[in-house]
Amino acid sequence: MSTITTIKDKAQQLGAATQDALQPVRAAALAAFNQLGVPAVKHEEWKYTRISQLFNQPYQLGVDHTNTDAAWQAFRLPEYETANELVFINGVYNAAASTVRSAGLIVLPLEEAAKGEYAQVVNKNLGHSGKYMKDGINALNASFLVGAVFIGVNRSTEIEHPVYIYNITDGRAGNVFAQPRTLVHVAANAGVVLVETYGSIGVADHFTNQVMEVVVEQDARVEYYKIQNDSNRSSLVSTTHFRQVGKSYVHAVTISLNGVMVRNNLNMVMEAEHCDSNMFGLYFTSDSCHVDNHTIVDNAKPHCLSNEYYKGILDGSSTGVFNGKIFVQQDAQKINAFQSNKNILLSDSANVYTKPQLEIFADDVKCSHGCTVGRLDEEGLFYLRSRGVTEASAKSLLLHAFAVDILDQIRHDALRAYVDQLISERLGA
């Protein structure tokens, strides 16, 4: 039996066995997945990222997730002692390993949230973000809606410490396919810092297909950091849908440093006037690592501002993909949308595919985009070497200097220092 068939069977069985408030969502998603399947390379959005090859081998599904030994703790982020820690193991939320420390932060199993106080919020928002992501991989995640989590921040509440979300796969018993899912609701005038990271235990093949939806209400503020430095046996499709349903502020930074195949879908849908969002990214790849950042900014309403800046350093035979789509709908007058993607190739066999894609239907807007692909600046290299800095150190200084304006976008000091350290280690500094 092929892996896809096994997955479908599992989803079917799961649906039959689970009769909760989320079942209609699962059923609809499975139907969609049956119809759409896994996106093939002929799908324009998946042209450079051959996700289907990840389904060419068997995975364990529904692996025992009650295992709470300390192995996941190796992936803890700095200052975790004061942070909120939400741990997913093999796609399933592990309450025993998780700790909610900040007052006002609500963390509930999604099926529970779907029937209690937050039922309306869940029903109104769950699965409603996928307007531009009607592909099989998104549907696949929703067809296994088990162990998902609802994260809520109530009106006018500022969550003091970051929310660390660990997406852990435990492959000690064999290959793992994991599908974590979260729905985040940030109510009016609330603020929260979300940090997602990934880690693999054991030396099997790990494949995570993760989806997060974040709904941001009027005057709310969200900082969102995604830090990917997973193993050489781990692949990841990470989809984050932001919906700015009221005038709000989102600041997102995506750092991708390792993994077999990493695909990030970051969608920013601005459904209200005067929304403001930043999307920054840094990918630093080597060996045969493949990192694909697909972003969408959808301007539905006037007077919004989006600022997007991704940088890439590609070594070895690694591949980088950047696709930045900006929609400006007819009503979205007077918006500002900026986009830039800069890449440095360190080797002849590294590749980058970069594409800005602007679809503008309004006539009074300001949009800019640009991309560059180049080598390390020879003149700069000679300048540093002429001061006695060895060639290796000079390269390291120049690359760090290239990366630093993205690093500086990580506003949480300890986290920035942590990522800086990862990058410095990679640079051999």
Place this chain on the structure above:
Amino acid sequence: MLQIKDLHAGIEGKEILKGINLTIRPGEVHAIMGPNGSGKSTLASVLAGREDYEVTGGSVEFLGKDLLELAPEARAGEGLFLAFQYPVEIPGLSTINFMKTAVNEVRKYRGQEALDAAEFLKLMKEKMSLVNIDKNLLTRSLNEGFSGGEKKRNEVFQMAMLEPKLAILDETDSGLDIDAIRIAAAGVNAIRSKENATLVITHYQRLLDYIVPDFVHVLYNGRIVKSGGKELALELEETGYSFLKNEMNIA
């Protein structure tokens, strides 16, 4: 200290230096003057080890070592410093962080122990006051958005930090007003000693009012065609380079 013998060099197959001979001893200040395209900056680049240039003949000995065999960073380690005509802008790297790396790598090359943070700070403060540079400039991205004068002052500051035995100033005066030239020159003079030497490459005599040379050489068409004392510079200022062309044509 430096002995250049019959140096031939060029770029992309075009010969620019056609047999340079020059000897510099400790404590001396030499000036090389010459019209545009005579090979002044090529000479500076070849001495510092810029890889675009190809040496096709001759030799350069620096403190008993074959300079041309050394990588640019090793040349700096041996005590050679080139102040760039066009200092490179590097967004994201502060002068302080750059110098911290450079000073310690040069010290390592020289077999000295690395400076710790406090020692480095002390050295930096000392050199900052020596060359009269503001700390704010040093915490900013290297040369990014600096004025011409600030860039050159930063070059002199780096020179002071690395304590070279031979400093080559490549058109340090270009693009500077009189005040900026005076400040840069004062920095250079503050670093000078009996043990180290300076090679000033310039187009105009002006800089030599402030950094007074012991010897002046005129470079023309890839060769040193005339050498003399500091009065030669004044003479050139008076007559321009055209007389050279006449002399050369006659010869």
